[in-house]
Amino acid sequence: MSNEAREVDSNIQLTSGVTLVNRYVIQDVIGVGGMGSVYRARDLHFPSVVKLVAVKEMINRASDPLVRKTIVQNFEREANILATLNHLSIPRIYDYFSEDNRSYLVLEFVHGKDLEVIINETPGFLTEERVLGWAIELCDVLSFLHSHKPDPIIFRDMKPSNVMVNPNDHIILVDFGIAKPFQIGQKGTMIGTEGYSPPEQYRGEAGPLADIYALGATIHHALSRRDPRLEPPFSFAERPMRKINPAISMELEAIIDTALQYNPDDRFHSAEAMKEALTAAGRKTGILNRANVTTASVQSSGGIKPLWVFQCEDEIRGAPLYYEGAVFIGSYDNNLYSLNAADGKLNWKYATDGGVVTRPAAFEGDIFFGSEDQRLHVVNARNGKVNWTYYTEGRVHSSPRIAEGHVFFGSDDQHIHAVNLSSGRAAWRFETAAPVRSTPYVAHETVFAGCENGDFYCVDFRGEMKWHYKAKMAITSSPCEADGVVYFGSLDGSLYALDARAGWVIWRFRMGKGSVASPYFAEGLVFIGSADGNIYAIDAHTNKEAWRFKTEHQVSSSPVVYKDALYCGSADGNIYCLEARTGRLRWKFTTKGPITGSPLVFDEIVYIGSTDHFLYTLLA
Amino acid sequence: MKSFFDRLRGKRTKPLPAPANVNTFPLKGEQLGLDSLRIVRVEPQQLISGCGQSIGKQREHNEDCLFAFSATMGGEANSAPLGLYIVADGMGGHQYGEVASSSAVRTMANYLLKRFHSYMVNPSEGMEEPLQEMMRTAITEAQQAVTQAAPGSGTTLTAALVLGQQMTIGHVGDSRAYALHLDRRVEVLTRDHSLVKRLEELGQISSDEAAAHPQRNVLYRALGQGEVLEPDIFTTPFPQPGYLLLCSDGLWSVIPDDTICNLVAAAPNLHNACQSLITAANDSGGPDNISTILVQLIG
Numbered sequence: 001m002s003n004e005a006r007e008v009d010s011n012i013q014l015t016s017g018v019t020l021v022n023r024y025v026i027q028d029v030i031g032v033g034g035m036g037s038v039y040r041a042r043d044l045h046f047p048s049v050v051k052l053v054a055v056k057e058m059i060n061r062a063s064d065p066l067v068r069k070t071i072v073q074n075f076e077r078e079a080n081i082l083a084t085l086n087h088l089s090i091p092r093i094y095d096y097f098s099e100d101n102r103s104y105l106v107l108e109f110v111h112g113k114d115l116e117v118i119i120n121e122t123p124g125f126l127t128e129e130r131v132l133g134w135a136i137e138l139c140d141v142l143s144f145l146h147s148h149k150p151d152p153i154i155f156r157d158m159k160p161s162n163v164m165v166n167p168n169d170h171i172i173l174v175d176f177g178i179a180k181p182f183q184i185g186q187k188g189t190m191i192g193t194e195g196y197s198p199p200e201q202y203r204g205e206a207g208p209l210a211d212i213y214a215l216g217a218t219i220h221h222a223l224s225r226r227d228p229r230l231e232p233p234f235s236f237a238e239r240p241m242r243k244i245n246p247a248i249s250m251e252l253e254a255i256i257d258t259a260l261q262y263n264p265d266d267r268f269h270s271a272e273a274m275k276e277a278l279t280a281a282g283r284k285t286g287i288l289n290r291a292n293v294t295t296a297s298v299q300s301s302g303g304i305k306p307l308w309v310f311q312c313e314d315e316i317r318g319a320p321l322y323y324e325g326a327v328f329i330g331s332y333d334n335n336l337y338s339l340n341a342a343d344g345k346l347n348w349k350y351a352t353d354g355g356v357v358t359r360p361a362a363f364e365g366d367i368f369f370g371s372e373d374q375r376l377h378v379v380n381a382r383n384g385k386v387n388w389t390y391y392t393e394g395r396v397h398s399s400p401r402i403a404e405g406h407v408f409f410g411s412d413d414q415h416i417h418a419v420n421l422s423s424g425r426a427a428w429r430f431e432t433a434a435p436v437r438s439t440p441y442v443a444h445e446t447v448f449a450g451c452e453n454g455d456f457y458c459v460d461f462r463g464e465m466k467w468h469y470k471a472k473m474a475i476t477s478s479p480c481e482a483d484g485v486v487y488f489g490s491l492d493g494s495l496y497a498l499d500a501r502a503g504w505v506i507w508r509f510r511m512g513k514g515s516v517a518s519p520y521f522a523e524g525l526v527f528i529g530s531a532d533g534n535i536y537a538i539d540a541h542t543n544k545e546a547w548r549f550k551t552e553h554q555v556s557s558s559p560v561v562y563k564d565a566l567y568c569g570s571a572d573g574n575i576y577c578l579e580a581r582t583g584r585l586r587w588k589f590t591t592k593g594p595i596t597g598s599p600l601v602f603d604e605i606v607y608i609g610s611t612d613h614f615l616y617t618l619l620a
Numbered sequence: 621m622k623s624f625f626d627r628l629r630g631k632r633t634k635p636l637p638a639p640a641n642v643n644t645f646p647l648k649g650e651q652l653g654l655d656s657l658r659i660v661r662v663e664p665q666q667l668i669s670g671c672g673q674s675i676g677k678q679r680e681h682n683e684d685c686l687f688a689f690s691a692t693m694g695g696e697a698n699s700a701p702l703g704l705y706i707v708a709d710g711m712g713g714h715q716y717g718e719v720a721s722s723s724a725v726r727t728m729a730n731y732l733l734k735r736f737h738s739y740m741v742n743p744s745e746g747m748e749e750p751l752q753e754m755m756r757t758a759i760t761e762a763q764q765a766v767t768q769a770a771p772g773s774g775t776t777l778t779a780a781l782v783l784g785q786q787m788t789i790g791h792v793g794d795s796r797a798y799a800l801h802l803d804r805r806v807e808v809l810t811r812d813h814s815l816v817k818r819l820e821e822l823g824q825i826s827s828d829e830a831a832a833h834p835q836r837n838v839l840y841r842a843l844g845q846g847e848v849l850e851p852d853i854f855t856t857p858f859p860q861p862g863y864l865l866l867c868s869d870g871l872w873s874v875i876p877d878d879t880i881c882n883l884v885a886a887a888p889n890l891h892n893a894c895q896s897l898i899t900a901a902n903d904s905g906g907p908d909n910i911s912t913i914l915v916q917l918i919g
Contacts, residue, residue: 195840199819199824202815202835202838227848229848229850230848230850231850232813232818232821232840233815233818233840234818234822262822262824483856483857484785484786484857485786485855497750497855499783499784499785499786501700501784501785502700502783502784504747504751504783504784504786505747505748505749505750505751506750506751506752506786506788506855507750507751507752507753507855508750508753539854541854541855541856542852542853542854543752543853543854
């Protein structure tokens, strides 16, 4: 321990102005590695011009004098091999020397930026053309190294930060494994952070095909912007290139896949073979019209026929309810309709004095729904006769929720109302700071609801506030709860996960724009639509995005999961059916107006209303 | 007046000498009825914990570090127990393994407790920042502290921030968090960031091969290593009824899951449970440092 501590203390960087072996004046540090630093220096043997060199420093940390000597000998042998290499993409080696416990290698100074910096500085994706050009040059230099006589040279450390791109957009491979002798053996728990290295390299078996894998990983990183060091090792197959960056050609994706095969035998057999494949792909994609390569097998709306449709006199913005063989749906034409679920024939309609945008609820033969006429209406499910109504002092956009003998809903009168089901009288009213258009969620004797000024309330069954949270903008979104966590969206662009008991923010997921849509929880994922046009699936535990699906317009519709599929409408007029786990499109059906209402899926049938006045029924 | 009190106390103005060589015979847990804690109704709801640590049988240094903190506030309707539990395992062959683990733990505890201090004093202020983001920042701070205090070293870090019924876990490396359920179900909550585990997940090697793999100690993620770090952060309900167990690989690499469960179930209290886990690990050879924290949410 004490020996090692002293070594660390001697691990001091050279400062600018220091001259090494009377020849190289250090100007600046250009990189720091595990073995020491890399400096930019001026070579004094050329006094009349400024000749810059890169000086790579390696600190000898071995304490045993014999081991120290072996390390220096190995270093000098490697330096001698590298000094003989002559290739446009390899920096020239000018000199090497050792002083005290440090050894130095003097190399050609390469102008430009390394590929990692370029990836990070580029706002979007790098173009396929540019990356393809670099990849071909990298294959070329690897092929040169691998065919070195008498022994092939394995680069061993291909990664974006070891690839310099010069101002002419050509690549130079830097940081050869010359430092390897300085990595003295470590005992016990060790660390290998690579991310670009193939499985066999961790077993100490690095052949030419290891460089092929690492090149595949480097291209993957450059095109996908997904840093493999942040992902589990060997997980590239879980991130198919075109899923992340659909602009990439299938040809190039296939080449990357081959290079990244787990078993070396399944990869390209040489860098030369990979170079040929890249060149061929480049020629082919240059000819192919890329627009033809979009998703092929998706069923378009032409293939799907509704089982039946029903036309209202105005827009449908609410969600349907299925109850005892009938479908109930409200419309902006002020009516609540009861339709025969089998054929869509009208059972009855019930007129209110305002638009009906809420999702009805059913309890013991009665249908409950709110209307813009400021009332909650309770009508008989069979004949549509009114049982009772309950007056609020504002429009009712919030849907009723029935629990524990009460119906809970919000109103523009800035209250959450709890009404006794048998008496039709208010049990309590909870005053809020702004209109409540969010539908309350009721669980564990608590009521959760959002409010148009951004407040989120947790109220107990006596109508007293347990806690409250303030988002930056309106919460029109209706909350849902699972495993003690309550989820809701806000116009401030966030999806929130709050501790249901105390209101602590567990996580917050930022969407591109605000959301009035309500989240849906299923199998550990939270699904929500946003005004940025996306439907998101977020892992409820980790707050990581599982997938997103881009629609053509904003998504105010709230998704529903049925079996393994997710159903959601979009203002682009489509109802989408996506695979819930992956977000892959199964089918979509186009209506003639934006869809802002939410679907209902019951018994293999999807019911969805559109602003084109129609209620559609589709096979799930 | 002073003498009056002195008389009351029997004029014992000097403290008794410390009983250095005195053998005591403390009552066992069952005699004191401590195990009945599981049945007795407890109010207010609170977190209780026990810890154990040992250098093991084969190492010269202890490079593990652990931290346990529980706070309870009774009286307010809306108060919830708060707990912070951390285990870190410094890297064996590197310099400063123990510096790495302790600076990571101290930095993280310092950061998180500061964040909660104002909340504990004045809960009405609320907390704006999501717990998972706090955890992320705490790990970033710990990463910086390790890089500064012990360059070239590394450490694992597994932390559980318990607030009410939910716990937010931050994790890097191959220390572990377990949920031990009363029905003897053992749930590993964290995923080891170890190369061999990854190979096992990919089906490249069997679990038996993994247990004997020469590189089973190689991590692909650790604090203090590499400029980029992606910790695992997630929130999950506290196992109730049951226990949260945090431990370093000195425990889990030698003791099978069901043995862990049996030892915890058989112990009269959390402290004894931790000691029997440590003893079991040392009896199995004690190849590495061992750290354990057991936490229970009661009431």
